[in-house]
Amino acid sequence: IHIHTYLTLYITFGLSRRKKYKLINIIVQCSDFRKTSECINLFIKQASTIKVHKMSIQLPADISSYDRTTFKAWINSFDVVLCDCDGVLWLHNDIYEGASDVVNKLTDLGKKVYLITNNNMASRQEMREKCQANNFKLEIENMISSAFAMGQYMKHIKFNKKVYVIGSNVLANELESVGLTVIGRGPDVAIDSLPDQVKNDLGQMDDEVGAVVVGFDHHYSFPKLFKAVNYLRNENVKFLATNTDESIDFPFFTFPDAGAIVAGIKNITKIDPIVIGKPSKILSDVTLKDEAHREPKRFLVVGDRLNTDIMYGNNNNYQTILVGTGVHNMTDVQQIIDKINNGKDSTEDTKKLIPDFYISSMKELKIKLESI
Amino acid sequence: IHIHTYLTLYITFGLSRRKKYKLINIIVQCSDFRKTSECINLFIKQASTIKVHKMSIQLPADISSYDRTTFKAWINSFDVVLCDCDGVLWLHNDIYEGASDVVNKLTDLGKKVYLITNNNMASRQEMREKCQANNFKLEIENMISSAFAMGQYMKHIKFNKKVYVIGSNVLANELESVGLTVIGRGPDVAIDSLPDQVKNDLGQMDDEVGAVVVGFDHHYSFPKLFKAVNYLRNENVKFLATNTDESIDFPFFTFPDAGAIVAGIKNITKIDPIVIGKPSKILSDVTLKDEAHREPKRFLVVGDRLNTDIMYGNNNNYQTILVGTGVHNMTDVQQIIDKINNGKDSTEDTKKLIPDFYISSMKELKIKLESI
The missing domain is CATH 3.40.50.1000 (HAD superfamily/HAD-like)
Known part of the structure; x- marks a missing residue:
């Protein structure tokens, strides 16, 4: 239903010797870029004369560009939200505009929201107090720190x-x-x-x-x-x-x-x-036992760091969204994609740095949520 | 004159098709293994039908196995001794047997001995005091620390x-x-x-x-x-x-x-x-100006660490000797040589970890020096 990864396939046709290559640009749309090799194989099977010449991964889709129907379908695609704190909801004591509204709205929509932070300076009790003082309707069981x-x-x-x-x-x-x-x-x-x-x-x-x-x-x-x-x-x-x-x-x-x-x-x-903290899978194994019955695809990680938050999501096969108010932004994602597409670094760990989705800020996400 | 690097060359002869390869093991003896490619080229030029099949670097020569003439020739091959401290002459306050005798004997033989240490806890004055208290006849101008x-x-x-x-x-x-x-x-x-x-x-x-x-x-x-x-x-x-x-x-x-x-x-x-300290070339550039007129081959680095002392020597094209009383030993050298010979790591920096010579301890070196 929702489209967030575009793949450009350059196809080589077996033509005459002089016109050896004819490149055709085809965009494959699928909901999970990790399934693209499956798509490509299917495609190749059905057209046995063509050979894949080059595969390129493009940027994650900015969900602020989704129309109402696509956005709603996306919201319905997950049940549990695993939200990072610093760089996403706040920076130390500076609470970002729209952050509490997003968390509360997602809760109202029936999502289970956990704040998951590698920050181990504040206790869960202090995290809860900070949340309540800033109108985030969350309880202590919603608080997970690496400590x-x-x-x-x-x-x-x-x-x-x-x-x-x-x-x-x-x-x-x-x-x-x-x-x-x-x-x-x-x-x-x-x-x-x-x-x-x-x-x-x-x-x-x-x-x-x-x-x-x-x-x-x-x-x-x-x-x-x-x-x-x-x-x-x-x-x-x-x-x-x-x-x-x-x-x-x-x-x-x-x-x-x-x-x-x-x-x-x-x-x-x-x-x-x-x-133990993000990006380690151990975090989920030991703190999210109550949610263990759910499909990984029903979880959404919200984060600002590619090598912790986004990799953590991908290590667990969760959905992932990058928020542009913290450490990493779309330029970082582009650089990693370029490296992969140029064949300079295509290790599994590098691919895990790429988020499925992008939103510039909690404020933007709030606006989208108000539209449904 | 002195032999310290053995190269095993496996030579491929252009024989009949069925007996394509005949391997001959030839040991090339030369005084500087970094000159081996020159030797090999000369060898190949003179026997144009043969091709080098594989080159292997063997362990540095243990100078305790040298006969009197070879050892004397080696002693005459350098003028300046750049000697590490911890792991070579002492370990903190535990002075190694023979260490002061070696330093004093080399000085008596007309060598300029510098103690060169990355340790930056003791001042040059304190280094000198420690030396004098332990019968090393060295002055403050012989003391060089990374500080x-x-x-x-x-x-x-x-x-x-x-x-x-x-x-x-x-x-x-x-x-x-x-x-x-x-x-x-x-x-x-x-x-x-x-x-x-x-x-x-x-x-x-x-x-x-x-x-x-x-x-x-x-x-x-x-x-x-x-x-x-x-x-x-x-x-x-x-x-x-x-x-x-x-x-x-x-x-x-x-x-x-x-x-x-x-x-x-x-x-x-x-x-x-x-x-600034070892293995950096900067150390020599800024502290050994008085010796700058000498050929690099007239310097000998004495050390116990491959990635500091030995690499420092090789960065400057000095002669190098590993002493087996500190951090690294011949097993470490063997592992690096194996990596190079197996083609797993043949970067210039890795080759620079290999010393020219080896001696198990200052005590052993003292015994050799007493024999001449």
């Missing part, structure tokens, strides 16, 4: 050793709430004498630690890096990360996120952490 | 803006000693309120900063990461690093080095720093 997901994951794998955490109090609380003993909370400040520092750090190491869990931590320091790296010398100690977002970009400054902390530890240990 | 090199580089490029430094007092002192104004020295500890922290950090930013200089810093903290990243939003601000060593590995613990700090900043900014 919450980390706790759920530890419970899921029945982890029962101590945890060394580099992260906020919120992350430590989530781990404690599933019965774990957490060490590493709060400041860990270096002293001036480096030999004493090393002696202190080594003296504080706890043999019962079975995991290093890394999230965002504004108390991150050299002693924390030292301890994390030394715990990970033991190959039985797990390395887990809430998320690997590089930063949150504000108009006038860049705010480092957990990615830089993870990168530092990985630089030394050469170990890839198990990431 | 000293950073100062010399800044002088060399006539840098005259302020510098934001993440590094030891030693690094800050080196920068001040060439007339620069340094900010960022010492602890920069986060306060508990994150919004206040961000406000404070942004308030402390200095518009006159023209470079972020990163070295090892045990006071490294989130506020320092925050400031570095935000200075680097301005594309006119340079990003410089003393070194990118991941860690110093002790038997019972891992000590993080500057690499982890650089990796965190790079994760966010996506900017590659200009690295």
Whole structure:
């Protein structure tokens, strides 16, 4: 019914030697670009003399250009909305115009809306309070953070050793709430004498630690890096990360996120952490059990980052929509598509960065929703 | 005269159709494996019917196996010794057996010995004191650290803006000693309120900063990461690093080095720093001007790390020797050679990881030196 991916097929006809190639531009319209190879195969079967010469993926459809019927059909195509926060609904305390109206309208239309954020600085309770203060009609069960997901994951794998955490109090609380003993909370400040520092750090190491869990931590320091790296010398100690977002970009400054902390530890240990937050599939597995009965296509991920939100959606075969008010925009999508079309990078992971749909802002989406 | 690289050439003869290939194993002995292609070309020219089928690089020669004449010829082949410290002469305060005897004997034989270290925790004065306390007969002009090199580089490029430094007092002192104004020295500890922290950090930013200089810093903290990243939003601000060593590995613990700090900043900014220490050629350009009149082949780099020491030597076309008491050993060299020989990785940078020579320890080298 709804069209959102255009494929341009250049077809080579077996003509006379001199006129070897005749290119015909055909646009294949289908609802899921990941099914295009199926379409193409069908097409080729039915016209055995032609050969596909080049395949190109075009930009996701901007849903603001949909007519009323197409838009309505699209709205009816999903039941669960998994909505990112920073860059989509707000930027820290700056709530975007139309954001609460969109969330409330989708809820009114019978959608189950979850706020899913890699941000692990605010507790679910604080997220709910922020929502209620800004007229988002959402309850605590609608709030999912990568910190919450980390706790759920530890419970899921029945982890029962101590945890060394580099992260906020919120992350430590989530781990404690599933019965774990957490060490590493709060400041860990270096002293001036480096030999004493090393002696202190080594003296504080706890043999019962079975995991290093890394999230965002504004108390991150050299002693924390030292301890994390030394715990990970033991190959039985797990390395887990809430998320690997590089930063949150504000108009006038860049705010480092957990990615830089993870990168530092990985630089030394050469170990890839198990990431629980977006784009990891683990997040869905451990926090969306109530929705597990639904078809993946009945979920819609709303996000502003291609390498977290959109990839998370594609990792789960959910529908995905990019909102243009955050980190990535359509120029980024175009660059990735160009790379794929030029044959420069066509790995599965790269294809997963491409959203199905696009909307410039919550305000635009609000206008569309008011029209139905 | 001296043999240290063996090349196995498999030669294809143009025989009858049925016996198309006959492989002959020929060992070409030459003093510099980087000249092997020349040798091979000469060989091919003189026997025009043969084709080189496969070339393989073998392990560097262990100089402890040299006879007296070959060893003496090798000792006579260099004038300047550029010797790494940690992992070669000592590990922190644990001085390796024979290390001072080797350095002193080489000096007695008329060699100019420089200690060249990426370690930027100790000043040149402290390095000299450590040497003298342990019977190494070396003066301050024989001491080169990546911190000293950073100062010399800044002088060399006539840098005259302020510098934001993440590094030891030693690094800050080196920068001040060439007339620069340094900010960022010492602890920069986060306060508990994150919004206040961000406000404070942004308030402390200095518009006159023209470079972020990163070295090892045990006071490294989130506020320092925050400031570095935000200075680097301005594309006119340079990003410089003393070194990118991941860690110093002790038997019972891992000590993080500057690499982890650089990796965190790079994760966010996506900017590659200009690295001044090994393996960078810049180090030689700015600190070894007195030796600039010599042929590169008259220099010998002594080191324990392939990706810093040995690559540094090869970047400068110096001779290189791996000492087996530190980070890398002959198994690492063998793995790299296997990769090259199997055609899996034959980039120039990978070839630069292969040392010309090998010795298991300073103790072994001492024994050889006593024999001449």
